[in-house]
Amino acid sequence: MGSRRAETLERLARLCRNGECSRVASRLAAPSGFPELDASLPGGGWPIGAIAELMSDAIGIGELSLLVPVLSRLARAGRYIAWIAPPYLPYAPALAQRGLPLERMLLIQTRSLQESLWAAEQALRCPAVGAVLGWPAYIVDRNVRRLQLAAEAGGSLGILYRPLEAARESSPAALRLRLHAAPDGLAVEIQKSRGGRADLKLRVGVADGSAL
Amino acid sequence: MSAGLWLCIRLPRLAHEALAAAADRAVNAEDLAARRAAVERAAIERLAAWAYQWTSLVSYCLLDEPLLWLEIGASRALFGGHAALLAKLEAELAQLGYSHVCALAPSPTGAALLTHVGQERCATTRSQLRSRLELLPLSLLALPEPVLAALQSAGLRRIGQVLVLPAAAIARRFGPGSSLYLRRLCGAASDPRPAWRLPATYRARFEFGSEVHDTTALLFPLRRLLLEFQGYLRGRDCAVLRFTLEFEHYRHAASGVTIGVSTPARDAAQFLLLARERLQAVVLPAPVSALSLEALEFTSASVVQADFFGSDAQQLQQLRLLLDRLQARLGDEQVRGLQPEADYRPERAWRFVAPEQATAASGVRAPARPCTLLLQPRRIEPPARLLSGPERIESGWWDGGDATRDYYVAGAEDGARLWVFHDLAEGGWYLQGLWT
Numbered sequence: 302m303g304s305r306r307a308e309t310l311e312r313l314a315r316l317c318r319n320g321e322c323s324r325v326a327s328r329l330a331a332p333s334g335f336p337e338l339d340a341s342l343p344g345g346g347w348p349i350g351a352i353a354e355l356m357s358d359a360i361g362i363g364e365l366s367l368l369v370p371v372l373s374r375l376a377r378a379g380r381y382i383a384w385i386a387p388p389y390l391p392y393a394p395a396l397a398q399r400g401l402p403l404e405r406m407l408l409i410q411t412r413s414l415q416e417s418l419w420a421a422e423q424a425l426r427c428p429a430v431g432a433v434l435g436w437p438a439y440i441v442d443r444n445v446r447r448l449q450l451a452a453e454a455g456g457s458l459g460i461l462y463r464p465l466e467a468a469r470e471s472s473p474a475a476l477r478l479r480l481h482a483a484p485d486g487l488a489v490e491i492q493k494s495r496g497g498r499a500d501l502k503l504r505v506g507v508a509d510g511s512a513l
Numbered sequence: 514m515s516a517g518l519w520l521c522i523r524l525p526r527l528a529h530e531a532l533a534a535a536a537d538r539a540v541n542a543e544d545l546a547a548r549r550a551a552v553e554r555a556a557i558e559r560l561a562a563w564a565y566q567w568t569s570l571v572s573y574c575l576l577d578e579p580l581l582w583l584e585i586g587a588s589r590a591l592f593g594g595h596a597a598l599l600a601k602l603e604a605e606l607a608q609l610g611y612s613h614v615c616a617l618a619p620s621p622t623g624a625a626l627l628t629h630v631g632q633e634r635c636a637t638t639r640s641q642l643r644s645r646l647e648l649l650p651l652s653l654l655a656l657p658e659p660v661l662a663a664l665q666s667a668g669l670r671r672i673g674q675v676l677v678l679p680a681a682a683i684a685r686r687f688g689p690g691s692s693l694y695l696r697r698l699c700g701a702a703s704d705p706r707p708a709w710r711l712p713a714t715y716r717a718r719f720e721f722g723s724e725v726h727d728t729t730a731l732l733f734p735l736r737r738l739l740l741e742f743q744g745y746l747r748g749r750d751c752a753v754l755r756f757t758l759e760f761e762h763y764r765h766a767a768s769g770v771t772i773g774v775s776t777p778a779r780d781a782a783q784f785l786l787l788a789r790e791r792l793q794a795v796v797l798p799a800p801v802s803a804l805s806l807e808a809l810e811f812t813s814a815s816v817v818q819a820d821f822f823g824s825d826a827q828q829l830q831q832l833r834l835l836l837d838r839l840q841a842r843l844g845d846e847q848v849r850g851l852q853p854e855a856d857y858r859p860e861r862a863w864r865f866v867a868p869e870q871a872t873a874a875s876g877v878r879a880p881a882r883p884c885t886l887l888l889q890p891r892r893i894e895p896p897a898r899l900l901s902g903p904e905r906i907e908s909g910w911w912d913g914g915d916a917t918r919d920y921y922v923a924g925a926e927d928g929a930r931l932w933v934f935h936d937l938a939e940g941g942w943y944l945q946g947l948w949t
Contacts, residue, residue, distance in 0.1 A: 361949055362930070364949050379828065391885065393862070394863060403850065406850055408849045410849075508881060508948070
């Protein structure tokens with residue numbers, strides 16, 4: 302018993318020395334529903350208990366469709382999805398069509414960035430919530446870190462949609478993706494991936510209405 | 514014969530503490546004297562309601578010093594014996610911030626006397642009480658001053674020396690009142706106390722010694738009000754879904770907020786958390802001179818328990834706590850759910866619902882829809898690049914929303930895919946959604 306504990310402690314110490322402690326925490330992942338993306342993410346999916354930043358300048362390139370499978374998966378597992386002040390209306394018929402259980406959706410309107418951050422933190426900390434989506438117009442590192450801690454505490458996935466210019470600066474988020482329109486789906490560039498490979502480019506086949 | 518076991522709480526600084534709770538400076542002595550009676554009565558009635566959680570018989574008296582009695586003979590077993598009950602009760606009194614001395618005796622008069630003793634204030638049987646009283650000084654007896662003086666001049670020093678005198682002799686010499694007092698003291702004569710009744714609705718008012726200017730300063734007195742409220746709810750074995758906080762102002766009509774919970778609750782800590790969120794958003798129209806808490810509707814407490822078993826139930830409880838917090842700070846209307854509606858017109862194929870209230874897809878079968886909709890279709894130039902379509906949507910003539918539209922997916926210059934329609938009736942093009 303005592304030797305096993307000592308062994309565990311030693312292993313932890315070794316991991317920390319190598320600066321890999323975060324890798325232990327980021328092992329938990331939820332499959333994205335896109336095999337090409339899962340293959341490039343540590344743990345094979347979106348990091349659970351962490352913040353992921355999705356950065357793009359265009360609206361309407363499949364940036365939400367990229368998340369619909371994981372949101373559906375979390376919601377079907379009984380957890381709630383909190384949308385904090387989305388800049389546009391999530392369209393219920395489309396989300397239902399794609400299998401998202403709408404009774405698990407919470408749409409939260411706020412009056413200020415401060416309220417949005419507060420609501421996001423509350424939701425991330427709540428164990429009943431599986432994912433939180435936010436669209437902060439502007440957010441400082443300190444606040445990303447706060448949300449990161451809240452996501453760890455609640456075991457939830459935090460998604461921040463940010464403008465592309467945010468990619469020029471660093472961020473404490475566990476995962477940072479740049480998104481661009483692509484002719485047959487969505488182009489994803491992995492800028493940062495805690496415990497995984499960065500600087501990867503891949504193409505994801507999100508629903509774009511071309512089958513209309 | 515008095516029966517049972519009486520817990521007496523003496524509250525030597527009640528009026529002062531009731532007033533001072535929110536005041537950041539010392540209460541003016543004149544001010545206090547003028548308002549003492551009203552403040553004291555309000556405070557002891559709140560405490561009487563609070564005390565109901567431990568017993569079904571509560572009585573109070575404000576004649577000399579504020580005294581509160583609880584008959585705990587029947588209920589002490591429920592709380593793990595009188596010592597455990599006393600410990601719980603004293604811990605809550607300390608939280609409430611009232612100086613207090615508690616004593617226990619088989620008679621209310623005896624318990625009241627023991628609150629003036631430095632130690633060993635618990636006597637659970639008449640013989641224990643009698644031996645406890647024996648050696649105490651005569652001056653502790655609540656007898657008229659001339660009676661005490663006469664007893665002392667007769668050379669008596671201890672209560673025990675008075676108790677051995679024949680009751681009839683005392684009655685003859687000092688009047689029947691004195692005799693009755695002494696017999697009640699030992700539990701030898703009936704000692705009925707008027708039972709204070711729990712009101713059917715709850716209203717507690719808290720007057721401040723000085724005006725309170727900001728909402729954070731309201732939190733301390735609010736905490737006390739909520740703890741007392743929790744005691745009342747426990748005493749009635751019920752819970753609430755909402756209660757109202759009212760702020761009185763000297764030169765302004767009263768203002769207030771209603772605090773609601775989604776599941777019946779009676780937990781002071783939960784209430785305080787919600788109230789704190791709600792108060793952050795409140796702008797006081799004027800400084801506050803008094804605070805009151807009112808609850809008019811109550812639900813059975815069994816509902817409170819029912820939600821607490823199983824992990825699903827636990828998760829639901831966590832969600833409710835989150836929703837309550839969000840709604841308290843942001844407003845009830847700010848947290849909603851979405852639901853599809855059976856209508857062919859895209860703008861009417863959905864609606865807002867209360868959170869958690871969305872039901873399984875009742876929408877019409879339709880081709881793929883974009884994840885994002887514009888609340889109002891926006892007029893655009895005819896799109897240069899149509900990627901797919903058309904899908905014709907015709908409906909609504911029967912209720913005036915007549916529409917014939919051809920829908921397309923259009924490509925924007927930045928690569929975004931737009932959901933647009935061509936209005937066949939008037940020829941215009943409109944943007945209605947985005948393939949986010």
